[in-house]
Amino acid sequence: MNFALKVTITLHKAIKDGHFAIFTTHDIALATEESVNDNFRKKLSKGVSNRWLLKVCRDMYALPGNEPIKVGVLEYIASRLHWNKFIYVSLETELSRQGIISQIPFGYLTVMTQGRSGKIETRYGTIEFTHTSRKNLTEEDVYYDSDARIFRAKAKRAIADLKRVGRNTDMINEEVIND
Structure with a gap:
């Protein structure tokens, strides 16, 4: 064969x-x-x-004709790329998903990693890995999303990550956070 x-x-x-x-x-x-x-x-x-x-x-x-159509394609790729590092979805992607910022990043995933920072272009979108040295995350910081098979930051952690890496915080809707 x-x-x-x-x-x-x-x-x-x-x-x-x-x-x-x-x-x-x-x-x-x-x-x-x-x-x-x-x-x-x-x-x-x-x-x-x-x-x-x-x-x-x-x-x-x-395989052509058998491309994944499931939820979490970029998340799956991110997990496989950093298979030996702890990663979690955070920053703009997670804040948008939770409705804390109004902009929706289509085809773009922001992930915190204990591995190297960098951007990876895939046929399904871009994955941005941002390095974090934080090792002691708790249930108050992240939770596991079984649909996408990846950890996600809770709102407070995602906002702290956004501030720590020096990203624009003007988009944050304070009313949503306080509800």
Whole structure:
């Protein structure tokens, strides 16, 4: 069986079995029982060129016609990119979701991370990682959103994060916070 067919069949089965439909290079290697090396990466790159594989962002892929339509696509990608660091949605994304600021950032996710800061462009939008050295977060600071499968800042924590990183606080609707 050629590589393209092997990957396509394996990933379709994983999606049918409930996988989120975004696969890392290592997911694909594990599923196809191959090693991640330069040759393997070249085969994936060729799959993108031949359009039987879609590049989501660096080291992440999806299948054409089987892209995820579930809630939390950017959140899922963020979690996979910083799989070994604690992350939570905060800043403008979370404040907008809670109705504390009026602007709604479509296709843009702001995440606090104990890892490196940076912006990642994906085929579904942009993820902005902002480094935090805060390690002792409590239930008063964050909660787990089981629909998006990620931690989210509570309002007080998101506002504190916004101030700490020097972002614009003029958009905050004080009336909503006090209700």
